[in-house]
Amino acid sequence: MNLVSVVSLFLLGIGFGFHFQCLHADDNAPKDFISIDCGGVVDSVDSESGFPYKSDTNLINSGVIGQISSDIADDYRLQYRHLRSFPHGVKNCYTLRPDSGRNNNYLIRAIFVYGNYDGKNTTPVFSIYVGVNLWSTIIYNDTRTEAIYVPPTDYIDVCLVNIGNGVPYISTLELRPLDNSVYRTDPHQFMVLSTRRDVGGDYRLRYPQDVDDRIWATYDDDFNLPWLKKIQTDGSITQNSNDPYKIPASMLKTAYGTLNSSIPFVYEWFPYDSSPTIYFCFHFAEIEKLSSGTIREISIVLNDIYTIAPSVILQYLVPRTICTTSAGIPINLNEENYLRISAASGSKLPPIINGFEVFYFANLSYSPTFSQDVNAVMDIKNTFKLLNSDWQGDPCLPEFSIWSGLNCSHRNPPRIISLNLSRSNLTGGIPFSIMNLTQLETLDLSYNNLSGLLPEFLAQLPLLKILDLTGNNLGGTVPEGLLVKSKDRVLDLRVDDNPELCLSPPCKKKKKKVPVLPIIIAVVGGVILIIALVLLLIYKRSKKKNSENSREEKISLKQKHREYSYSEVVSITNNFRDIIGEGGFGKVYKGVLKDKTLVAVKLLSSTSKQGYREFQTEAELLMIVHHRNLVSLVGYCDEGNTKALIYEYMVNGNLRQRLSEANADVLSWNERLQIAVDAAHGLDYLHNGCKPTIIHRDLKPANILLDDMMQAKIADFGLSRTFQVENQSEMLTRLAGTPGYFDPESQTLGHLTKKSDVYSFGIILFELITGSTAITRSYNGNNVHLLDWVAPIMKKGKIEDVVDVRIKGEYNHNSARRMAEVGMACTKPNGDQRPDISVVLEELKECLAVEMRTLSESYEFSSTISAEFNVGPNLR
Numbered sequence: 001m002n003l004v005s006v007v008s009l010f011l012l013g014i015g016f017g018f019h020f021q022c023l024h025a026d027d028n029a030p031k032d033f034i035s036i037d038c039g040g041v042v043d044s045v046d047s048e049s050g051f052p053y054k055s056d057t058n059l060i061n062s063g064v065i066g067q068i069s070s071d072i073a074d075d076y077r078l079q080y081r082h083l084r085s086f087p088h089g090v091k092n093c094y095t096l097r098p099d100s101g102r103n104n105n106y107l108i109r110a111i112f113v114y115g116n117y118d119g120k121n122t123t124p125v126f127s128i129y130v131g132v133n134l135w136s137t138i139i140y141n142d143t144r145t146e147a148i149y150v151p152p153t154d155y156i157d158v159c160l161v162n163i164g165n166g167v168p169y170i171s172t173l174e175l176r177p178l179d180n181s182v183y184r185t186d187p188h189q190f191m192v193l194s195t196r197r198d199v200g201g202d203y204r205l206r207y208p209q210d211v212d213d214r215i216w217a218t219y220d221d222d223f224n225l226p227w228l229k230k231i232q233t234d235g236s237i238t239q240n241s242n243d244p245y246k247i248p249a250s251m252l253k254t255a256y257g258t259l260n261s262s263i264p265f266v267y268e269w270f271p272y273d274s275s276p277t278i279y280f281c282f283h284f285a286e287i288e289k290l291s292s293g294t295i296r297e298i299s300i301v302l303n304d305i306y307t308i309a310p311s312v313i314l315q316y317l318v319p320r321t322i323c324t325t326s327a328g329i330p331i332n333l334n335e336e337n338y339l340r341i342s343a344a345s346g347s348k349l350p351p352i353i354n355g356f357e358v359f360y361f362a363n364l365s366y367s368p369t370f371s372q373d374v375n376a377v378m379d380i381k382n383t384f385k386l387l388n389s390d391w392q393g394d395p396c397l398p399e400f401s402i403w404s405g406l407n408c409s410h411r412n413p414p415r416i417i418s419l420n421l422s423r424s425n426l427t428g429g430i431p432f433s434i435m436n437l438t439q440l441e442t443l444d445l446s447y448n449n450l451s452g453l454l455p456e457f458l459a460q461l462p463l464l465k466i467l468d469l470t471g472n473n474l475g476g477t478v479p480e481g482l483l484v485k486s487k488d489r490v491l492d493l494r495v496d497d498n499p500e501l502c503l504s505p506p507c508k509k510k511k512k513k514v515p516v517l518p519i520i521i522a523v524v525g526g527v528i529l530i531i532a533l534v535l536l537l538i539y540k541r542s543k544k545k546n547s548e549n550s551r552e553e554k555i556s557l558k559q560k561h562r563e564y565s566y567s568e569v570v571s572i573t574n575n576f577r578d579i580i581g582e583g584g585f586g587k588v589y590k591g592v593l594k595d596k597t598l599v600a601v602k603l604l605s606s607t608s609k610q611g612y613r614e615f616q617t618e619a620e621l622l623m624i625v626h627h628r629n630l631v632s633l634v635g636y637c638d639e640g641n642t643k644a645l646i647y648e649y650m651v652n653g654n655l656r657q658r659l660s661e662a663n664a665d666v667l668s669w670n671e672r673l674q675i676a677v678d679a680a681h682g683l684d685y686l687h688n689g690c691k692p693t694i695i696h697r698d699l700k701p702a703n704i705l706l707d708d709m710m711q712a713k714i715a716d717f718g719l720s721r722t723f724q725v726e727n728q729s730e731m732l733t734r735l736a737g738t739p740g741y742f743d744p745e746s747q748t749l750g751h752l753t754k755k756s757d758v759y760s761f762g763i764i765l766f767e768l769i770t771g772s773t774a775i776t777r778s779y780n781g782n783n784v785h786l787l788d789w790v791a792p793i794m795k796k797g798k799i800e801d802v803v804d805v806r807i808k809g810e811y812n813h814n815s816a817r818r819m820a821e822v823g824m825a826c827t828k829p830n831g832d833q834r835p836d837i838s839v840v841l842e843e844l845k846e847c848l849a850v851e852m853r854t855l856s857e858s859y860e861f862s863s864t865i866s867a868e869f870n871v872g873p874n875l876r
């Protein structure tokens with residue numbers, strides 16, 4: 001695939017020159033240049049151009065780092081002394097994401113310095129692809145390949161492909177944006193550079209002389225041809241800032257001419273590859289001061305038959321670029337080709353040439369895989385953190401490197417028709433993005449550890465023939481649509497070995513095991529009484545649990561997320577009349593559905609980029625999680641720029657409002673306890689009921705909503721993250737939350753855990769107890785954190801001094817003390833010492849039980865309980 005001209009077998013001049021001792025990045029280096037130092041452990045600076053090369057450590061997961069042989073290392077600049085090689089896998093890819101995205105013109109360049117890095121002294125032969133198309137086959141050990149490419153996608157995959165002749169490797173990878181009008185013949189094109197010459201130049205040119213960082217090799221007096229004459233000028237070239245080719249002046253200042261007008265300048269080459277068409281650009285400037293009245297007129301002809309330009313007239317010191325205009329000029333395959341640059345007929349002056357470029361057209365016969373399929377499968381890869389080493393580059397192309405577990409249709413563009421992730425250690429729910437693989441015929445997710453409900457959208461995949469979910473932990477019922485298809489024998493449905501899954505309603509959920517809470521019995525007397533009490537409580541609790549569970553199930557099965565149009569949203573909200581709040585990503589409006597259900601509509605403000613991410617997070621989470629103590633989604637709107645989430649309306653507002661002094665309707669102690677238990681339930685579900693764990697990250701009373709029955713529900717998942725999925729550095733940049741509730745430990749550690757939510761929850765408990773806000777302003781104007789004044793009083797055991805004055809005399813001292821102790825445990829400075837939310841939940845339920853008992857049966861137990869109930873060891 002290499003078109004090698006007779007005179008241009010380019011071995012790189014990269015060893016040439018000297019090294020600066022003190023390297024510094026040139027601040028003027030164009031920001032949109034991408035320069036990757038493959039195999040570099042740290043970023044480096046190029047000693048010639050002065051601009052920075054980025055280490056590829058964070059850009060690619062595969063491959064191994066190598067060093068070129070030390071005897072020759074000194075001859076090479078830093079970025080060429082190491083490389084990345086790919087001993088594993090057929091295809092390994094870098095993904096470039098230029099700022100200007102798709103449909104723009106780019107120069108991309110890869111450089112390969114073998115340097116006997118593997119000690120085998122054998123030059124490997126391998127291929128490099130751009131997107132899904134073959135770019136070049138690398139056969140030399142010190143070489144580069146360069147292309148002009150207009151990508152159809154916002155990213156560019158550059159893939160090194162093992163063709164069975166040695167381990168692929170790469171030293172640097174570069175991308176330079178070009179003006180969209182240069183080197184263009186097609187809306188989408190892909191041309192590979194054959195050669196680029198600075199005729200008559202003495203040294204290799206690139207950035208900064210060439211602002212586009214093209215590399216101009218010299219075309220010197222290679223053969224000392226006696227009829228050629230080198231000419232140069234000291235005059236300054238008149239650069240036109242509108243000239244899109246931006247040909248470097250220093251390149252134009254030298255040229256070759258011939259001795260007289262009857263001698264042409266001939267460039268000849270032999271095409272080694274099968275590319276049948278070619279593309280040229282010639283660069284001229286008159287650099288001889290001619291006597292007035294004389295002009296130089298030049299013609300360019302290929303193989304004596306194809307006239308590229310009949311007449312080019314040059315002006316003194318003015319650049320002139322002539323490129324072929326057709327989509328590729330046919331050349332002679334397997335024989336010599338001649339380019340003649342001659343004096344046009346009648347012209348007295350001999351021809352000159354200052355520089356030229358030769359490209360051949362690469363095969364663009366393949367389109368990348370249908371982008372919606374690519375996005376879906378990338379989402380699946382990210383969701384499950386799949387480490388399949390061959391999941392790189394395009395999923396379906398080239399055909400010999402289809403991602404393992406996929407099969408594709410051989411259409412143009414290819415579509416994904418089969419996804420097999422059987423026995424891949426998958427956990428969590430079935431990702432929503434599968435819905436977008438609309439050509440899927442086979443979906444095999446068997447023998448993983450998938451949990452959550454079996455989603456209904458699977459029934460909507462029109463071509464699905466095999467659905468294998470055997471051997472997972474899926475729950476809920478099998479959606480009706482799937483059962484119907486299976487009954488009609490359209491679908492081969494396999495769902496065995498999912499212990500929690502119910503094949504057809506009515507479905508009774510299995511009774512969950514009640515975690516046994518260790519209870520220390522501190523007092524010697526009354527043992528029997530206590531045992532009796534504990535038994536009674538467990539009995540009551542499990543009875544209650546059954547009824548809770550069935551309620552939970554009903555709600556989650558009823559869950560349907562309707563899509564609403566923008567006009568429906570307008571009518572639901574009565575043209576956004578009633579603002580009831582302001583969330584992380586926009587305003588919240590009150591609304592009424594056609595069936596008179598009240599809803600809250602959260603509208604994403606169009607300007608906020610951060611808001612959009614939060615909106616996405618919240619939407620994705622709420623599609624998956626369903627719990628009666630999490631606010632639930634009724635529907636959504638995603639039309640053009642309008643994005644809205646529609647929730648059940650929470651009549652009683654949020655906990656912050658309810659606790660505020662402005663609210664005359666004071667929450668009773670019993671209601672506060674119930675709210676604490678509800679919220680702990682919701683959080684326990686996020687932490688322990690979801691796989692992977694979900695961390696809310698912004699728990700606070702304003703995010704705890706109360707429905708008409710005063711049942712509490714956690715809201716606002718915009719900052720939530722799934723745990724164990726995040727890499728630490730990203731977490732650092734995304735630490736967010738609300739002052740007062742934010743875990744101080746995570747601030748120092750730089751990452752969040754479940755225990756950060758537990759900390760916030762502890763603060764909420766104290767707010768329930770005290771009625772105060774997390775941060776209050778003291779008499780001298782300083783901000784005081786709730787813990788700062790509660791903790792000292794707690795130490796003295798004076799719980800009554802912290803309880804909200806508005807419920808003085810109307811609360812149970814014991815349950816208040818226990819709740820405060822739970823709060824203290826939750827807010828321990830060290831996350832490891834804080835209890836898991838499941839333990840907190842059990843404790844709070846005990847508090848509630850104590851309270852209920854006090855209310856209804858105080859005459860029996862009140863005197864004994866106070867002494868007997870102690871905080872479990874987990875809370876110490």
Ligand SMILES: *[C@@H]1O[C@H](CO)[C@@H](O)[C@H](O)[C@H]1NC(C)=O
Binds near residue numbers: 114121122123141142
């Ligand atoms: C590179 O290839 C040339 C020609 O095949 C060979 O002479 C040279 O030794 C090779 N260099 C290395 C470092 O292998």
Ligand SMILES: *[C@@H]1O[C@H](CO)[C@@H](O)[C@H](O)[C@H]1NC(C)=O
Binds near residue numbers: 259263
């Ligand atoms: C051009 O130069 C060549 C070679 O030096 C010579 O043979 C030829 O006569 C010259 N022609 C003219 C018109 O001067």
Ligand SMILES: *[C@@H]1O[C@H](CO)[C@@H](O)[C@H](O)[C@H]1NC(C)=O
Binds near residue numbers: 274275276363365
């Ligand atoms: C381009 O692709 C076509 C088929 O799609 C093939 O026949 C031709 O040989 C290819 N050309 C090159 C240069 O690879």
Ligand SMILES: *[C@@H]1O[C@H](CO)[C@@H](O)[C@H](O)[C@H]1NC(C)=O
Binds near residue numbers: 407409
């Ligand atoms: C992929 O699908 C084709 C039919 O489109 C089939 O012939 C081939 O066997 C499948 N390959 C695998 C690995 O399942």
Ligand SMILES: *[C@@H]1O[C@H](CO)[C@@H](O)[C@H](O)[C@H]1NC(C)=O
Binds near residue numbers: 420422442
């Ligand atoms: C999925 O791949 C496994 C092997 O990895 C194979 O046993 C199974 O038959 C495949 N499933 C389907 C539906 O082809």
Ligand SMILES: *[C@@H]1O[C@H](CO)[C@@H](O)[C@H](O)[C@H]1NC(C)=O
Binds near residue numbers: 424
């Ligand atoms: C799944 O996990 C087991 C045990 O950790 C491991 O041996 C196996 O290779 C994993 N399988 C895949 C496909 O990742």
Ligand SMILES: *[C@@H]1O[C@H](CO)[C@@H](O)[C@H](O)[C@H]1NC(C)=O
Binds near residue numbers: 379432433434435
């Ligand atoms: C499905 O594809 C559409 C269009 O490409 C995209 O907007 C949407 O976000 C995708 N949905 C999922 C769940 O990935």
Ligand SMILES: *[C@@H]1O[C@H](CO)[C@@H](O)[C@H](O)[C@H]1NC(C)=O
Binds near residue numbers: 449451473691
């Ligand atoms: C599957 O997930 C559950 C929790 O959801 C976990 O307890 C269990 O160990 C997992 N099983 C395997 C084989 O990884």
